[in-house]
Amino acid sequence: MKTYIVGNWKLNFTVGEASIYLHKLLKTLPNYRDLEIVVAPSTLALQPLSLQVDRHKIKLAAQNGFYRDTGAYTGETSFAQLRGLVNYAIIGHSERRYVLHENDKEIAKKVAAAIRNHITPILCIGEIESERAFGETKDVIRDQLIGGLSEVSDDELAKVIIAYEPVWAISSAKSAKLASPDEIAEVVDLIRKTLSETYGAKAAEGVPVLFGGSVNPSNAGAYLTVPGVNGLLIGASSLILSEFVDIIEVAKRVRA
Ligand code: 13P
Numbered sequence: 001m002k003t004y005i006v007g008n009w010k011l012n013f014t015v016g017e018a019s020i021y022l023h024k025l026l027k028t029l030p031n032y033r034d035l036e037i038v039v040a041p042s043t044l045a046l047q048p049l050s051l052q053v054d055r056h057k058i059k060l061a062a063q064n065g066f067y068r069d070t071g072a073y074t075g076e077t078s079f080a081q082l083r084g085l086v087n088y089a090i091i092g093h094s095e096r097r098y099v100l101h102e103n104d105k106e107i108a109k110k111v112a113a114a115i116r117n118h119i120t121p122i123l124c125i126g127e128i129e130s131e132r133a134f135g136e137t138k139d140v141i142r143d144q145l146i147g148g149l150s151e152v153s154d155d156e157l158a159k160v161i162i163a164y165e166p167v168w169a170i171s172s173a174k175s176a177k178l179a180s181p182d183e184i185a186e187v188v189d190l191i192r193k194t195l196s197e198t199y200g201a202k203a204a205e206g207v208p209v210l211f212g213g214s215v216n217p218s219n220a221g222a223y224l225t226v227p228g229v230n231g232l233l234i235g236a237s238s239l240i241l242s243e244f245v246d247i248i249e250v251a252k253r254v255r256a
Contacts, residue, residue, distance in 0.1 A: 004231025007238025104147030169213030
Protein backbone atom coordinates (compact mmCIF):
# COMPACT_ATOMS: atom_id res chain seq x y z
CA MET A 1 0.00 0.00 0.00
CA LYS A 2 1.15 3.55 -0.72
CA THR A 3 1.91 5.97 2.08
CA TYR A 4 -0.38 9.00 2.05
CA ILE A 5 0.86 12.45 2.98
CA VAL A 6 -2.11 14.80 2.92
CA GLY A 7 -1.93 18.53 3.65
CA ASN A 8 -5.22 20.06 4.80
CA TRP A 9 -4.89 23.79 4.25
CA LYS A 10 -8.26 24.50 5.91
CA LEU A 11 -9.32 28.16 5.55
CA ASN A 12 -5.87 29.47 4.64
CA PHE A 13 -4.18 30.97 1.54
CA THR A 14 -5.70 33.14 -1.17
CA VAL A 15 -5.88 31.54 -4.62
CA GLY A 16 -2.66 33.37 -5.52
CA GLU A 17 -0.84 32.14 -2.41
CA ALA A 18 -2.07 28.60 -2.99
CA SER A 19 -0.83 28.71 -6.56
CA ILE A 20 2.63 29.95 -5.54
CA TYR A 21 2.88 27.24 -2.87
CA LEU A 22 1.90 24.56 -5.38
CA HIS A 23 4.37 25.89 -7.93
CA LYS A 24 7.23 25.69 -5.39
CA LEU A 25 6.17 22.26 -4.15
CA LEU A 26 6.03 20.88 -7.70
CA LYS A 27 9.51 22.28 -8.35
CA THR A 28 10.92 20.72 -5.18
CA LEU A 29 9.44 17.24 -5.40
CA PRO A 30 10.62 14.39 -7.53
CA ASN A 31 8.08 11.76 -8.53
CA TYR A 32 7.85 9.46 -5.49
CA ARG A 33 6.34 6.20 -6.57
CA ASP A 34 5.42 4.84 -3.14
CA LEU A 35 4.13 8.09 -1.72
CA GLU A 36 0.76 9.63 -2.51
CA ILE A 37 1.15 13.35 -1.87
CA VAL A 38 -2.10 15.28 -1.63
CA VAL A 39 -3.00 18.88 -0.80
CA ALA A 40 -6.46 20.15 0.07
CA PRO A 41 -6.81 23.85 -0.82
CA SER A 42 -9.97 25.91 -0.41
CA THR A 43 -12.80 25.14 -2.84
CA LEU A 44 -12.16 28.41 -4.65
CA ALA A 45 -8.59 27.43 -5.52
CA LEU A 46 -9.41 23.95 -6.84
CA GLN A 47 -10.25 24.96 -10.41
CA PRO A 48 -7.07 26.95 -11.14
CA LEU A 49 -4.87 24.53 -9.19
CA SER A 50 -6.31 21.56 -11.08
CA LEU A 51 -4.94 23.12 -14.28
CA GLN A 52 -1.56 23.80 -12.68
CA VAL A 53 -0.95 20.53 -10.85
CA ASP A 54 1.17 17.66 -12.17
CA ARG A 55 -0.88 14.70 -11.00
CA HIS A 56 2.09 12.34 -11.31
CA LYS A 57 3.56 14.19 -8.34
CA ILE A 58 0.69 15.66 -6.37
CA LYS A 59 -3.05 15.08 -6.17
CA LEU A 60 -5.71 17.54 -5.06
CA ALA A 61 -8.37 17.02 -2.43
CA ALA A 62 -11.50 19.00 -1.64
CA GLN A 63 -12.08 19.84 2.02
CA ASN A 64 -15.81 19.21 1.71
CA GLY A 65 -18.58 18.79 -0.82
CA PHE A 66 -22.38 18.55 -0.87
CA TYR A 67 -24.23 15.25 -1.10
CA ARG A 68 -26.68 16.24 -3.85
CA ASP A 69 -25.24 16.57 -7.35
CA THR A 70 -27.40 19.52 -8.51
CA GLY A 71 -30.44 21.51 -7.38
CA ALA A 72 -31.67 24.35 -5.20
CA TYR A 73 -28.90 24.28 -2.58
CA THR A 74 -27.61 27.82 -2.34
CA GLY A 75 -23.96 28.13 -1.52
CA GLU A 76 -23.04 24.47 -1.87
CA THR A 77 -20.50 22.82 -4.16
CA SER A 78 -21.32 19.27 -5.24
CA PHE A 79 -19.04 16.32 -5.78
CA ALA A 80 -20.42 16.26 -9.32
CA GLN A 81 -18.87 19.73 -9.79
CA LEU A 82 -15.65 18.63 -8.12
CA ARG A 83 -15.40 15.56 -10.32
CA GLY A 84 -12.31 15.76 -12.51
CA LEU A 85 -10.80 18.58 -10.43
CA VAL A 86 -9.85 16.47 -7.42
CA ASN A 87 -8.93 12.86 -6.72
CA TYR A 88 -9.81 12.98 -3.03
CA ALA A 89 -12.21 14.71 -0.65
CA ILE A 90 -11.86 15.15 3.10
CA ILE A 91 -15.26 14.33 4.60
CA GLY A 92 -16.50 14.65 8.18
CA HIS A 93 -13.54 16.62 9.47
CA SER A 94 -13.99 17.44 13.17
CA GLU A 95 -14.19 21.15 12.34
CA ARG A 96 -17.21 20.39 10.16
CA ARG A 97 -18.71 18.09 12.80
CA TYR A 98 -18.26 20.42 15.77
CA VAL A 99 -18.14 23.95 14.31
CA LEU A 100 -20.58 23.41 11.44
CA HIS A 101 -22.70 20.71 13.12
CA GLU A 102 -22.49 18.04 10.44
CA ASN A 103 -23.86 14.70 11.57
CA ASP A 104 -23.09 11.10 10.62
CA LYS A 105 -26.13 10.90 8.34
CA GLU A 106 -25.00 13.86 6.21
CA ILE A 107 -21.43 12.60 6.30
CA ALA A 108 -22.57 9.16 5.05
CA LYS A 109 -24.40 10.83 2.13
CA LYS A 110 -21.29 12.84 1.31
CA VAL A 111 -19.12 9.71 1.33
CA ALA A 112 -21.58 8.07 -1.07
CA ALA A 113 -21.72 11.17 -3.29
CA ALA A 114 -17.93 11.32 -3.50
CA ILE A 115 -17.70 7.66 -4.52
CA ARG A 116 -20.53 8.10 -7.04
CA ASN A 117 -18.49 10.89 -8.62
CA HIS A 118 -15.20 8.96 -8.69
CA ILE A 119 -13.63 10.92 -5.83
CA THR A 120 -11.96 9.00 -3.00
CA PRO A 121 -13.43 10.06 0.34
CA ILE A 122 -11.06 10.54 3.28
CA LEU A 123 -13.52 9.96 6.12
CA CYS A 124 -12.33 11.67 9.31
CA ILE A 125 -13.26 10.28 12.70
CA GLY A 126 -12.07 11.05 16.19
CA GLU A 127 -13.14 11.58 19.78
CA ILE A 128 -13.11 14.85 21.69
CA GLU A 129 -11.17 15.25 24.94
CA SER A 130 -14.10 14.63 27.31
CA GLU A 131 -15.15 11.49 25.43
CA ARG A 132 -11.67 10.07 25.94
CA ALA A 133 -11.69 11.13 29.59
CA PHE A 134 -15.01 9.32 30.15
CA GLY A 135 -13.81 6.14 28.42
CA GLU A 136 -16.10 6.63 25.42
CA THR A 137 -13.45 6.62 22.69
CA LYS A 138 -14.29 3.14 21.40
CA ASP A 139 -18.00 3.86 21.12
CA VAL A 140 -17.42 7.19 19.39
CA ILE A 141 -14.99 5.70 16.89
CA ARG A 142 -17.29 2.79 16.09
CA ASP A 143 -20.34 5.03 15.75
CA GLN A 144 -18.59 7.53 13.49
CA LEU A 145 -17.05 4.79 11.39
CA ILE A 146 -20.18 2.69 10.96
CA GLY A 147 -22.30 5.83 10.57
CA GLY A 148 -20.04 7.43 7.99
CA LEU A 149 -19.79 4.23 5.96
CA SER A 150 -23.47 3.30 6.19
CA GLU A 151 -24.03 3.85 2.44
CA VAL A 152 -20.80 2.15 1.32
CA SER A 153 -21.24 -1.31 -0.21
CA ASP A 154 -18.74 -4.18 0.05
CA ASP A 155 -17.44 -3.40 -3.42
CA GLU A 156 -17.01 0.27 -2.62
CA LEU A 157 -14.95 -0.11 0.56
CA ALA A 158 -11.76 -0.31 -1.48
CA LYS A 159 -12.45 3.27 -2.59
CA VAL A 160 -12.40 4.70 0.94
CA ILE A 161 -9.66 6.12 3.18
CA ILE A 162 -10.13 6.59 6.92
CA ALA A 163 -8.35 9.31 8.89
CA TYR A 164 -8.16 9.05 12.67
CA GLU A 165 -7.90 12.53 14.13
CA PRO A 166 -8.33 12.73 17.90
CA VAL A 167 -9.89 16.18 18.22
CA TRP A 168 -7.87 16.97 21.38
CA ALA A 169 -4.63 16.45 19.44
CA ILE A 170 -5.41 18.91 16.63
CA SER A 171 -3.08 21.91 16.92
CA SER A 172 -5.91 24.43 17.00
CA ALA A 173 -7.48 22.77 20.09
CA LYS A 174 -7.31 25.00 23.17
CA SER A 175 -4.88 22.77 25.05
CA ALA A 176 -3.73 20.44 22.29
CA LYS A 177 -1.81 17.40 23.50
CA LEU A 178 0.25 15.09 21.36
CA ALA A 179 -1.31 11.66 20.86
CA SER A 180 1.07 8.87 21.82
CA PRO A 181 1.89 6.07 19.37
CA ASP A 182 0.20 3.58 21.74
CA GLU A 183 -3.01 5.59 21.88
CA ILE A 184 -3.07 5.77 18.09
CA ALA A 185 -2.24 2.09 17.64
CA GLU A 186 -5.16 1.11 19.87
CA VAL A 187 -7.69 3.14 17.88
CA VAL A 188 -6.28 2.13 14.49
CA ASP A 189 -6.62 -1.49 15.57
CA LEU A 190 -10.23 -0.83 16.59
CA ILE A 191 -10.90 0.78 13.20
CA ARG A 192 -9.59 -2.27 11.34
CA LYS A 193 -11.51 -4.66 13.63
CA THR A 194 -14.72 -2.71 13.08
CA LEU A 195 -14.19 -2.67 9.31
CA SER A 196 -13.40 -6.36 9.42
CA GLU A 197 -16.64 -7.18 11.26
CA THR A 198 -18.67 -5.32 8.65
CA TYR A 199 -16.78 -5.97 5.44
CA GLY A 200 -14.50 -8.95 6.17
CA ALA A 201 -10.84 -9.12 7.17
CA LYS A 202 -9.38 -8.96 3.68
CA ALA A 203 -11.32 -5.85 2.67
CA ALA A 204 -10.49 -4.19 6.00
CA GLU A 205 -6.78 -4.75 5.51
CA GLY A 206 -6.85 -2.90 2.20
CA VAL A 207 -8.28 0.34 3.63
CA PRO A 208 -5.64 3.01 4.22
CA VAL A 209 -5.83 4.51 7.71
CA LEU A 210 -4.19 7.90 8.22
CA PHE A 211 -3.36 9.72 11.42
CA GLY A 212 -3.77 13.45 11.99
CA GLY A 213 -3.19 15.74 14.96
CA SER A 214 -0.26 18.14 15.39
CA VAL A 215 1.91 16.20 12.96
CA ASN A 216 5.21 17.95 12.19
CA PRO A 217 8.62 16.98 10.80
CA SER A 218 9.90 15.87 14.23
CA ASN A 219 7.07 13.49 15.11
CA ALA A 220 6.10 12.31 11.60
CA GLY A 221 8.54 9.38 11.70
CA ALA A 222 7.16 8.10 15.01
CA TYR A 223 3.58 8.38 13.79
CA LEU A 224 4.31 6.69 10.46
CA THR A 225 5.77 3.68 12.26
CA VAL A 226 2.67 3.10 14.39
CA PRO A 227 1.35 -0.33 13.37
CA GLY A 228 -1.53 0.01 10.93
CA VAL A 229 -0.93 3.68 10.06
CA ASN A 230 -0.64 4.23 6.30
CA GLY A 231 -0.16 7.97 6.19
CA LEU A 232 -0.64 11.39 7.73
CA LEU A 233 -3.22 14.16 7.54
CA ILE A 234 -1.46 17.41 8.34
CA GLY A 235 -2.94 20.81 9.14
CA ALA A 236 -0.76 23.65 10.48
CA SER A 237 2.58 22.13 9.49
CA SER A 238 1.42 21.67 5.88
CA LEU A 239 1.02 25.45 5.56
CA ILE A 240 4.77 25.89 5.84
CA LEU A 241 6.23 24.57 2.63
CA SER A 242 9.61 23.59 4.12
CA GLU A 243 7.91 21.61 6.89
CA PHE A 244 5.60 19.81 4.48
CA VAL A 245 8.59 18.89 2.32
CA ASP A 246 10.48 17.69 5.42
CA ILE A 247 7.54 15.46 6.37
CA ILE A 248 7.55 14.02 2.85
CA GLU A 249 11.30 13.34 3.20
CA VAL A 250 10.69 11.61 6.53
CA ALA A 251 7.97 9.47 4.93
CA LYS A 252 10.33 8.52 2.13
CA ARG A 253 13.02 7.44 4.62
CA VAL A 254 10.61 5.55 6.88
CA ARG A 255 9.09 3.66 3.96
CA ALA A 256 12.41 3.00 2.15
P1 13P B 1 -3.03 20.04 12.77
O1 13P B 1 -1.97 19.28 12.02
O2 13P B 1 -2.87 21.52 12.67
O3 13P B 1 -3.14 19.54 14.17
O4 13P B 1 -4.42 19.73 12.07
C1 13P B 1 -4.80 18.42 11.89
C2 13P B 1 -5.99 18.38 11.03
O5 13P B 1 -7.06 18.77 11.45
C3 13P B 1 -5.82 17.93 9.65
O6 13P B 1 -7.02 17.67 9.03
